[in-house]
Amino acid sequence: MTTIRAVDVVGGPEVIGAPLDSARAIIAAVRRGFPVAAVEHVIASGRMTLAEIDEVVLPRKTLSHRRKIGTLTSEQSDRLVRAARVIAEAEETFGSQEKAGRWLRRPTEALGGEKPIALLDTSEGAAEVETLLGRIAHGIAA
Template sequence: MMQPAALKDIMGDRVPGGLDLVRLIRDGLPIDAIDHVMDGGWLSAVELDRIVLPRRTLSNRRKTGRLTAEQSDRLVRVVRLLALTAETFGDREKAARWLRRPTSALGGEPPLHLLDTDEGARAVENLLGRIAHGIAA
């Protein structure tokens, strides 16, 4: 399981771990979690729009200052996989290239494109586990 430090690297210092994170997700993450991910260069605006939440919705969420529980859960799922990919490849740039390149082990899809669903994220996570353990991907 990924350590909370990996989430903090991507989302900022205020990310708790364990059940505290569950509570925070249920309450809705502050909108600055999105800003931190984008400002850190982890996701582009287009990728965020496609995977986490549409730009119009983001604009509306900025007015309230918080994401919904569902949006928060989706963001944490994506961030968890971004961190796991960086950890697996040991280099953020290699991880970024791998995430955006079509992969035959994922039906020709770029791994990043699959992170919009839980099943897609699981497929990416399983593939990363195989890569980390030296099993042919």
């Protein structure tokens, strides 16, 4: 379900250009490559800054090149949807985009003093953040 909500973080079917109502549809869209507009939507919505996109999804210079092409690669799309999934889970856990954003950007002792958003550049890092969000959501001491 979080993956479906992640679609909204990247702009939904309107931005992606395809119905994204199932995990299979999302997988197919990632494999095709998301439009660059998905990155633009994440930035415009305030969910990630350009600097965070640079660290987690793709370097600025590459983003500039991908803007000319119009689409991301499947790997870049996968990193974007991974970050979007964690952002969506944080928003659900904390009840608002603003509170989730603050938590994602605050160093957290449970993650070795790192900012949760900084760990989204790897699947293992994202899994650690998702585990912590699950503990918080269920009232288990983080």
